[in-house]
Amino acid sequence: MDDRSGIMLVATGERYQLEAAQCAQSFRNQMPSIPICLFTRGVVPNANPFDQILQLPDGIDSFSDKILAMQAWPFERILFVDTDTYCIEPVADLFSMLDRWDLAAAHAPVRQFQHDPPDVPAYFPECNTGVIAIRRNEKTTAFVDNWLVLHAANCARIGPRAADQPSFRQALWESDLRLLTLTPEYNLRTCMHYFIGGNASVKIVHDRGRGRQRLLELIKKQPVNKFPRVR
Numbered sequence: 001m002d003d004r005s006g007i008m009l010v011a012t013g014e015r016y017q018l019e020a021a022q023c024a025q026s027f028r029n030q031m032p033s034i035p036i037c038l039f040t041r042g043v044v045p046n047a048n049p050f051d052q053i054l055q056l057p058d059g060i061d062s063f064s065d066k067i068l069a070m071q072a073w074p075f076e077r078i079l080f081v082d083t084d085t086y087c088i089e090p091v092a093d094l095f096s097m098l099d100r101w102d103l104a105a106a107h108a109p110v111r112q113f114q115h116d117p118p119d120v121p122a123y124f125p126e127c128n129t130g131v132i133a134i135r136r137n138e139k140t141t142a143f144v145d146n147w148l149v150l151h152a153a154n155c156a157r158i159g160p161r162a163a164d165q166p167s168f169r170q171a172l173w174e175s176d177l178r179l180l181t182l183t184p185e186y187n188l189r190t191c192m193h194y195f196i197g198g199n200a201s202v203k204i205v206h207d208r209g210r211g212r213q214r215l216l217e218l219i220k221k222q223p224v225n226k227f228p229r230v231r
Helices: 014-030 064-071 093-099 138-158 165-174 210-221
Strands: 005-010 036-040 052-055 077-081 085-087 103-107 127-135 179-182 195-197 204-206 228-230
Touching: 005 014, 005 064, 014 036, 014 085, 036 064, 064 077, 064 138, 077 093, 093 103, 093 127, 127 138, 127 165, 127 179, 127 204, 138 165, 204 210
Parallel strands: 005 036, 005 077, 036 052, 103 179
Antiparallel strands: 077 127, 085 204, 103 127, 195 228
């Protein structure tokens, strides 16, 4: 990992800014030297975990902000994470794997294809966009630009709060990126069905509810890769 790599978050509004600070601190605890950048609007109540704070252009505080921020490319190799993620093990390997792959993301735990075009086949799954590793090159720059165009079209058709994952899926299908599918432990959605154990050592928990807290309490008692349990 080098100084061209870093973590990026997007948060608008004090609630999400504070949540972003908690998230950033969890990554800082596991990887003290990693640069962390926050895209936001206005003043941030707790700027301590961030190395850089950049202002978003005017918008509607929607999923579009995530894509607009990514277009700014604050690092050559970006790990984008939602504010409700929490890092419990180092994930520097997500940067080194970008030597080979253009983009990495985990499958979404559920299928929500209702807003996708019919030419994207069911065997091409939707990814969860709460954890994305991506490196800047000509292909990925074009991909992010197309993602924003497709998302804007969905917003025009469905409404300004349209989800960003259907357009992400379509943009991936239309691209020729080298895509790596991350295993669930890099984006563990504890608000849905999940498994732990079986040598699947959880890296990033993605949830702001009680499920995350229960898992963190379990991990304090025993290493998660030792759990012989299924939920």
